[in-house]
Amino acid sequence: MTSDCDRSAPNSLTACSQSLGLPQIQRHVFICADQTVPKCCDKAVSLVAWNYLKQRLKELKLDVPTSDRPTCIFRTKANCLRVCQQGPIMVVYPDGVWYHSANPDVIEQIIQEHLIGDRIVSEYAFLVHPLPESAQVSGSEPSK
Numbered sequence: 001m002t003s004d005c006d007r008s009a010p011n012s013l014t015a016c017s018q019s020l021g022l023p024q025i026q027r028h029v030f031i032c033a034d035q036t037v038p039k040c041c042d043k044a045v046s047l048v049a050w051n052y053l054k055q056r057l058k059e060l061k062l063d064v065p066t067s068d069r070p071t072c073i074f075r076t077k078a079n080c081l082r083v084c085q086q087g088p089i090m091v092v093y094p095d096g097v098w099y100h101s102a103n104p105d106v107i108e109q110i111i112q113e114h115l116i117g118d119r120i121v122s123e124y125a126f127l128v129h130p131l132p133e134s135a136q137v138s139g140s141e142p143s144k
Contacts (some may be wrong), residue, residue, distance in 0.1 A: 021064050026071035027115060029053065031090040031102060032081040038086025039080070045103070049088045050077050052104040056111055073115055086126075095120075098127040 005016035008030055017023065031054055033050035057063040062073045081089045086100035090110065097120050099110060106124050112120045120128060 020074075021072045022074070024065040024071050025074045027073045027095065028093045029057075029075045029090060029115075030078045030081060030093070031072060031075070032079070032083075032088050033077045035080055037080075039084035040089055046088045049090075049102050049104060049107060053090075053107050056108065060111070060116075062111075062115065094131040096128060096130040097125050098129075099124045100126050 005012065005019065010054055028058055031046075031053055032040060033046035035046060038046070040046075042072045054063075057073055061069075063075070081091060083089045083098070084099075088102040089098065090102035090107070092098045092099075092110070092114060095114075097114065099106065099121065101124055102110070106121075110121050110124070113121050
Protein backbone atom coordinates (compact mmCIF):
# COMPACT_ATOMS: atom_id res chain seq x y z
CA MET A 1 0.00 0.00 0.00
CA THR A 2 1.48 3.34 -0.99
CA SER A 3 0.81 6.62 0.68
CA ASP A 4 -1.51 8.86 -1.32
CA CYS A 5 -1.23 11.98 0.77
CA ASP A 6 -1.13 14.72 -1.87
CA ARG A 7 -2.40 17.82 -0.09
CA SER A 8 -3.72 19.40 -3.29
CA ALA A 9 -5.92 16.46 -4.27
CA PRO A 10 -9.68 16.69 -3.72
CA ASN A 11 -10.74 14.64 -0.70
CA SER A 12 -7.05 14.38 0.15
CA LEU A 13 -7.63 13.54 3.82
CA THR A 14 -9.93 10.68 2.92
CA ALA A 15 -7.53 9.36 0.29
CA CYS A 16 -4.57 9.76 2.63
CA SER A 17 -6.27 7.96 5.53
CA GLN A 18 -7.30 5.12 3.23
CA SER A 19 -3.84 4.77 1.70
CA LEU A 20 -2.24 4.64 5.15
CA GLY A 21 -4.71 1.99 6.31
CA LEU A 22 -6.00 4.17 9.16
CA PRO A 23 -9.44 2.51 9.24
CA GLN A 24 -7.71 -0.87 9.72
CA ILE A 25 -5.44 0.07 12.63
CA GLN A 26 -5.43 -2.66 15.27
CA ARG A 27 -2.71 -1.15 17.45
CA HIS A 28 -0.85 2.15 17.53
CA VAL A 29 2.73 2.17 18.83
CA PHE A 30 4.32 5.39 20.06
CA ILE A 31 8.03 5.63 20.83
CA CYS A 32 9.93 8.61 22.15
CA ALA A 33 12.64 9.40 19.63
CA ASP A 34 14.49 12.35 18.15
CA GLN A 35 13.87 14.38 21.29
CA THR A 36 14.41 18.13 21.26
CA VAL A 37 15.95 17.85 24.72
CA PRO A 38 16.94 14.20 25.32
CA LYS A 39 16.18 13.15 28.89
CA CYS A 40 15.26 9.45 29.02
CA CYS A 41 18.08 8.34 26.71
CA ASP A 42 20.60 9.60 24.20
CA LYS A 43 19.01 11.01 21.02
CA ALA A 44 21.07 8.67 18.81
CA VAL A 45 19.88 5.66 20.84
CA SER A 46 16.26 6.75 20.38
CA LEU A 47 16.69 7.13 16.62
CA VAL A 48 18.20 3.65 16.33
CA ALA A 49 15.14 2.29 18.18
CA TRP A 50 12.72 4.25 15.97
CA ASN A 51 14.38 3.12 12.75
CA TYR A 52 14.39 -0.49 13.95
CA LEU A 53 10.66 -0.35 14.79
CA LYS A 54 9.83 1.10 11.34
CA GLN A 55 12.03 -1.42 9.54
CA ARG A 56 10.71 -4.50 11.37
CA LEU A 57 7.03 -3.58 11.05
CA LYS A 58 7.61 -3.10 7.32
CA GLU A 59 9.65 -6.33 6.93
CA LEU A 60 6.97 -8.32 8.74
CA LYS A 61 4.24 -6.56 6.72
CA LEU A 62 2.54 -5.51 9.94
CA ASP A 63 2.43 -1.85 8.86
CA VAL A 64 -0.23 -2.36 6.19
CA PRO A 65 -3.36 -4.49 5.92
CA THR A 66 -2.95 -7.61 3.78
CA SER A 67 -5.32 -10.22 2.38
CA ASP A 68 -4.24 -12.58 5.17
CA ARG A 69 -4.52 -9.95 7.91
CA PRO A 70 -6.99 -7.12 7.34
CA THR A 71 -5.54 -4.99 10.16
CA CYS A 72 -2.29 -3.12 10.63
CA ILE A 73 -0.04 -1.69 13.30
CA PHE A 74 0.53 2.04 13.05
CA ARG A 75 3.63 3.65 14.52
CA THR A 76 4.37 7.21 15.55
CA LYS A 77 7.59 8.87 16.61
CA ALA A 78 6.82 11.06 19.63
CA ASN A 79 9.25 13.77 20.67
CA CYS A 80 8.67 12.95 24.33
CA LEU A 81 6.32 10.64 26.21
CA ARG A 82 7.17 12.44 29.49
CA VAL A 83 8.53 9.37 31.27
CA CYS A 84 12.12 10.51 31.39
CA GLN A 85 13.76 7.37 32.74
CA GLN A 86 15.05 4.12 31.24
CA GLY A 87 14.22 5.10 27.67
CA PRO A 88 13.46 4.87 24.94
CA ILE A 89 9.88 4.60 26.18
CA MET A 90 7.33 2.83 23.99
CA VAL A 91 3.56 2.56 24.48
CA VAL A 92 1.14 0.25 22.65
CA TYR A 93 -2.49 1.37 22.30
CA PRO A 94 -5.32 0.53 22.77
CA ASP A 95 -3.71 -1.99 25.14
CA GLY A 96 -2.12 0.83 27.14
CA VAL A 97 1.09 -1.09 27.76
CA TRP A 98 4.08 1.13 28.55
CA TYR A 99 7.55 -0.31 27.98
CA HIS A 100 10.96 0.96 29.10
CA SER A 101 14.41 0.32 27.60
CA ALA A 102 12.99 -0.08 24.09
CA ASN A 103 16.23 -0.83 22.25
CA PRO A 104 16.18 -3.02 19.11
CA ASP A 105 16.43 -6.30 21.07
CA VAL A 106 13.56 -5.31 23.35
CA ILE A 107 11.51 -4.00 20.42
CA GLU A 108 11.94 -7.33 18.64
CA GLN A 109 10.69 -9.14 21.74
CA ILE A 110 7.70 -6.76 21.98
CA ILE A 111 6.90 -7.26 18.29
CA GLN A 112 7.03 -11.05 18.53
CA GLU A 113 5.36 -11.52 21.90
CA HIS A 114 2.98 -8.57 22.21
CA LEU A 115 2.14 -7.30 18.73
CA ILE A 116 2.05 -10.76 17.11
CA GLY A 117 1.52 -13.09 20.08
CA ASP A 118 -0.85 -10.91 22.15
CA ARG A 119 1.25 -11.40 25.31
CA ILE A 120 2.60 -8.48 27.31
CA VAL A 121 6.39 -8.55 27.76
CA SER A 122 6.24 -8.14 31.53
CA GLU A 123 10.02 -7.89 31.89
CA TYR A 124 9.89 -4.44 30.25
CA ALA A 125 6.29 -3.33 30.92
CA PHE A 126 6.08 -0.80 33.73
CA LEU A 127 2.41 0.17 33.36
CA VAL A 128 -0.66 -1.48 31.88
CA HIS A 129 -3.58 0.90 31.53
CA PRO A 130 -5.82 -0.01 28.56
CA LEU A 131 -7.90 2.68 26.95
CA PRO A 132 -11.48 2.47 28.20
CA GLU A 133 -14.18 1.36 25.83
CA SER A 134 -15.54 4.65 24.57
CA ALA A 135 -19.22 5.38 24.50
CA GLN A 136 -20.62 5.69 21.00
CA VAL A 137 -20.05 9.24 19.85
CA SER A 138 -23.07 10.88 18.24
CA GLY A 139 -22.99 10.42 14.50
CA SER A 140 -21.01 7.76 12.72
CA GLU A 141 -19.29 10.09 10.27
CA PRO A 142 -16.94 12.93 11.14
CA SER A 143 -18.36 16.41 10.65
CA LYS A 144 -17.17 18.17 7.52
